[in-house]
Every structure is written in C-alpha cells, then in structure tokens.
Amino acid sequence: MTMSIIAGEWANFLIRWVHVIAGIAWIGSSFYFVHLDLSLRKHDKLAAGVGGEAWQVHGGGFYNMVKYMVAPPHLPKELTWFKWEAYATWISGMAMLIVMYYAQADLYLIDRTVLDISPAAAVAISVAGLVLGWVVYDLMCKSPLGRNDALLGAVGFALLVALSYGFTKVFSGRGAYIQIGAMIGTIMVASVAMTIIPNQRKIVDSLLKGETPDPRLGAAGKQRSVHNNYLTLPVVFLMISNHYPLAFASRWNWVIIALVVVIGVSVRHFYNSRHAHKPSPWWTWAVAAAAMLAIIGLSALGPANVQGAANAATPVVQKVAFADVQDIVISRCSMCHAAEPGWDGIGVAPKGVMLDTPERIKLHATEIYLQSVATHAMPPGGNLTEISDDDRRVIAAWVEGGAHVP
Ligand code: HEC
Known part of the structure; x- marks a missing residue:
C-alpha cells in the first residue's frame, strides 16, 4: 500500500474522531445549559438581578447556580465563553465534507441516475445551500415571524421538508442526507458565531461602559440556543445515517427526514418540559413511536430512484447457483x-x-x-x-x- 493511501485513510479517521468529540462537547454543553435554564427556581432571597437559582450535585461536590437575567451588576474578571465546541464541530465537519463528499463527489454526492451533474456543479450547489440556508433562517428569525415561535417552527419545518425533497432530486440519497445535516449544523454554528456570541459581547461592552444592556440581545441569543437544542437529535441522525441505506436510499428518504425531525423535536420537548418541572408530556413518546414505525414501514417500500415498476426486492428468480x-x-x-x-x-x-x-x-x-x-x-x-x-x-x-x- 502506498503511503498516500495510508495517510488519506488516517486523515479521514482523525478528522472524524475530532468531529465526534467536538460534537459531544457542544451538544453536552447545549443540553446542560438548556436544562439549567429550565430548572432555575425563583424565591424571595435571590440577589438583585438574579432570575433564578438551581442546586446541582456532581462529582462529589455541590453547585449553586444562579442566573443573572440580563447581566450581573459588576462584570467578573474571568468569564468562560462557550463557543469553541461549536466552532470545532463545524470546522472538522466541513473538513470531512470536503475530504469525502467534495473530493470524491462521484462516489458520495452525485447519483447520475438522479441528476447527471459534474462534481464542480455538485460542490457549488452544496456550498450555495449551506450559505443560503443560514441567510434564510437568520432573516426568518429577525422578521416579524421570529416573534411567533410556533409559526416560525411550522414554517421552518415546511422549508426543511421542501429542501429534503429537493436535495433528494439533486444528489444521491447519501449526499442529500449529509447536505441537509450540514445545512442544519451550519445554521446552528452560525447562530453561535453571528448571533449568540456577538450579542453577548455587546452586553459585556455596555456593562463596561456602565450602561444597562438591551434585554433583546439576550433574548435573541436565547431563541437561537433553544432552536439549536431542538435540532440536535435530527442532526445526529442525519450524520450517522450514511451507514444505513434503508434511511437514505429508500424511496421515501425525504419523508423519513421529516419524520426524524418530528421524533427529535418531540423527544426534546418531553425532556425540556420535565426539566422545567411541568407535567411530563408522555404523549410525545407516542408521537415519536408512531413516527418511528412509519419510518420503518416506509423504508420497506423499495429503493429510491428506480425507473418504472422494476423492484428488485421481489425475486422472480426461483433458484440460483x-x-x-x-x-x-x-x-x-x-x-x-x-x-x-x-x-x-x-x-x-x-x-x-x-x-x-x-x-x-x-x-x-x-x-x-x-x-x-x-x-x-x-x-x-x-x-x-x-x-x-x-x-x-x-x-x-x-x-x-x-x-x-x-
Ligand atoms: C465504485 C466503488 C464501489 C463499488 C463498485 C461498490 N461499492 Fe460498496 N462502498 C463503496 C464506498 C466508497 C463505500 C463507503 C461508504 C461510506 O463511506 O459510508 C461502500 C460501502 C459499502 C458497504 C458498507 C456500508 C457501511 O456503511 O458499512 C457495503 C456492504 C457495500 N458497500 C456493498 C457493496 C456491494 C454489494 C456492491 C456491488 C453491488 C458495492 N458495494 C459496490 C464503494 C463501492
């Protein structure tokens, strides 16, 4: 075996290793902070500016967490920022997308029976999708639509289903799945880089100037971070789907993406309600189970992109040597x-x-x-x-x- 083959395989493996670790760190901190936020309790002995308090126990110690709703009266000397988990996940994810799907577009991204496009065209479409996905999402959140969470969610879901349908008509099933996953992932990271962190910096700046920060800055960041929380489960499904052709390469592959989003959002809703000490919405598990059964049933309906009625899954051959x-x-x-x-x-x-x-x-x-x-x-x-x-x-x-x- 030549050295370049060995180096290439290891590069691929190492990037994947980093990507999974960074992803775990990011999703872990996202789950943690959403949980923390929901479990904060108010009582009358809280210090000025504190919106809630939670007690936690972990690793042999007790933690007393308090959240300052907009900002503390005095800025502490040291602040831990949570952003490199997200950035590292995206950078390593992009590296993998380039090494596998872009550099070997013929094998991974393109299915010439779906659409016969050149590797350059496929890569251009993919990159344009990543950029436009973020631009459209960002505009939606900033528009009046962004003030109605339920409507925003419904419109976002409809767009996602349309994109899933569209991309399965442009790329291979495998390529379409990774494209949708990468688009959602890019939106999530861009939210951190372009909204959550810059807004937080503006809050810090106004505190340093002795002004009262605009509470809308924090609220916008919070909205994005809740979206990210709901999107994590579907994204992880899409990222590991490429080993499971019944998902990405069966006829109803685009409907399966829609159902996976339903499952992911229902399951997050269950935990988020529970962590907020609201009555547990057990019905979400029924929704998730029904959607999962529908996925399994749909995946048995034959391969994607088969012309005519020919379905090789029905053997006409009786005995084979x-x-x-x-x-x-x-x-x-x-x-x-x-x-x-x-x-x-x-x-x-x-x-x-x-x-x-x-x-x-x-x-x-x-x-x-x-x-x-x-x-x-x-x-x-x-x-x-x-x-x-x-x-x-x-x-x-x-x-x-x-x-x-x-
Ligand atoms: C042009 C090269 C090529 C040909 C021809 C090819 N494969 Fe593959 N196969 C691949 C690649 C590349 C992957 C890895 C996909 C991935 O990274 O998920 C793969 C993966 C697989 C896997 C493992 C899937 C997984 O995720 O673990 C199986 C099984 C497989 N191919 C079966 C077949 C069968 C059966 C045929 C013939 C009908 C075939 N392949 C023809 C390139 C090829």
Whole structure:
C-alpha cells in the first residue's frame, strides 16, 4: 500500500474522531445549559438581578447556580465563553465534507441516475445551500415571524421538508442526507458565531461602559440556543445515517427526514418540559413511536430512484447457483470491495467490506442485500458499475434462500 493511501485513510479517521468529540462537547454543553435554564427556581432571597437559582450535585461536590437575567451588576474578571465546541464541530465537519463528499463527489454526492451533474456543479450547489440556508433562517428569525415561535417552527419545518425533497432530486440519497445535516449544523454554528456570541459581547461592552444592556440581545441569543437544542437529535441522525441505506436510499428518504425531525423535536420537548418541572408530556413518546414505525414501514417500500415498476426486492428468480451470485459481485462490487481495490481513488476496501471471495461474500450477505437489493445505495454514484435489475434479483433470491455457499 502506498503511503498516500495510508495517510488519506488516517486523515479521514482523525478528522472524524475530532468531529465526534467536538460534537459531544457542544451538544453536552447545549443540553446542560438548556436544562439549567429550565430548572432555575425563583424565591424571595435571590440577589438583585438574579432570575433564578438551581442546586446541582456532581462529582462529589455541590453547585449553586444562579442566573443573572440580563447581566450581573459588576462584570467578573474571568468569564468562560462557550463557543469553541461549536466552532470545532463545524470546522472538522466541513473538513470531512470536503475530504469525502467534495473530493470524491462521484462516489458520495452525485447519483447520475438522479441528476447527471459534474462534481464542480455538485460542490457549488452544496456550498450555495449551506450559505443560503443560514441567510434564510437568520432573516426568518429577525422578521416579524421570529416573534411567533410556533409559526416560525411550522414554517421552518415546511422549508426543511421542501429542501429534503429537493436535495433528494439533486444528489444521491447519501449526499442529500449529509447536505441537509450540514445545512442544519451550519445554521446552528452560525447562530453561535453571528448571533449568540456577538450579542453577548455587546452586553459585556455596555456593562463596561456602565450602561444597562438591551434585554433583546439576550433574548435573541436565547431563541437561537433553544432552536439549536431542538435540532440536535435530527442532526445526529442525519450524520450517522450514511451507514444505513434503508434511511437514505429508500424511496421515501425525504419523508423519513421529516419524520426524524418530528421524533427529535418531540423527544426534546418531553425532556425540556420535565426539566422545567411541568407535567411530563408522555404523549410525545407516542408521537415519536408512531413516527418511528412509519419510518420503518416506509423504508420497506423499495429503493429510491428506480425507473418504472422494476423492484428488485421481489425475486422472480426461483433458484440460483452461487456461481452466478459470485460472478455478479465480483464484476460489480469487488473493483472497490477487495483487499487491493482496482477502482481509481479507492485505496482500501471501503468500510473494510471485501467482497472478493465466496466466504467474504457469504459473510456480508445481509449487507449486500441492504445496499444493493432493498436499496440501490450500491454500486454508488448512481450504479457506477452498471449492475442490472436482473442481477439484483439474483442476489435477492440467493439471500432470501438462505445465502448458501457450496
Ligand atoms: C465504485 C466503488 C464501489 C463499488 C463498485 C461498490 N461499492 Fe460498496 N462502498 C463503496 C464506498 C466508497 C463505500 C463507503 C461508504 C461510506 O463511506 O459510508 C461502500 C460501502 C459499502 C458497504 C458498507 C456500508 C457501511 O456503511 O458499512 C457495503 C456492504 C457495500 N458497500 C456493498 C457493496 C456491494 C454489494 C456492491 C456491488 C453491488 C458495492 N458495494 C459496490 C464503494 C463501492
């Protein structure tokens, strides 16, 4: 193996490692502060300017947290700012988007049977989407719509569903999922960088000048941070979805995104209500469960982007010889999925999946079925190696017959 392949694989792995750690730190602090905010209690012995107090116990000590609603009367010498968790998550996420989806757009972002576009066009569309997503969201929050949380949420949800539909008609299912995930993630980080932190700085500045800060600055930051809190669960789903083709590569992939948002928001609503010591809205779990069942049902309705009625998931082939299956897999899959892949740009077998011997083909029978029969996620790029529907049926019949190898 050449050094550049090894370096490339490790770069990818390291960026992913950093991204997950930064994401955990960011989501953790976001969950923590929303919880803290909701659990603050008022009583008459609070100091001037304090809006509420909470007692917490962790790691062998007791913490007495108080929140100054706009700002404390005197600015403390040391302040901890929470922003690098968010920035590091975005920077590492963008790095991964570039290394995988932009540098190998043919494999990851584009499905030429969905839309036959050049890698440059695909990257341009993706970047434009990231920028515009933030611009539109920001304008919406600042417009009169931003004063009505319920309406803002409904309009935002409708836009998101429209975008999900749109992007599944431009990119591969995998690409569309990562695009929507990256757009939401960019909105969340941009809120931190462009609204939450600058507003906080303005508050600090006016305190230093001895003025009373404008409470609207803090309120705007708070609104964004609540949005971020509700968006975390769907974003994490989208980020890990690329290993699960039943989500991104099944026919109703865009509806699945909408349902995932419903699940994520319902579950957050449950915890947020509970942490605020309101009656627990147990119904949210029924909503989440119903949406999850709907997702599972939808994912069984066949692959995305199949022309005509041809659905390889219904085997017409009765009995198949393993030799036929092996021929198909060797000729359509193993140029990438082999100990030494022959495909340009593929250095090591993707995800360690090698499909070059009968034993390895048998070992991966279920995954082969999920990737190339139940969905058409593989071969990638819109069937780059041109597997036929009949070939998919042969694989289907073999797996459904017990995936035997002589
Ligand atoms: C042009 C190269 C190429 C061809 C041909 C190809 N694959 Fe893949 N395959 C990939 C890449 C790239 C990934 C990694 C996707 C990712 O990063 O999530 C992958 C991932 C997989 C995975 C693992 C998915 C996961 O997330 O763990 C399976 C299983 C798989 N392919 C099966 C197949 C089958 C079956 C065929 C033939 C019908 C096939 N592939 C043809 C490039 C290819």
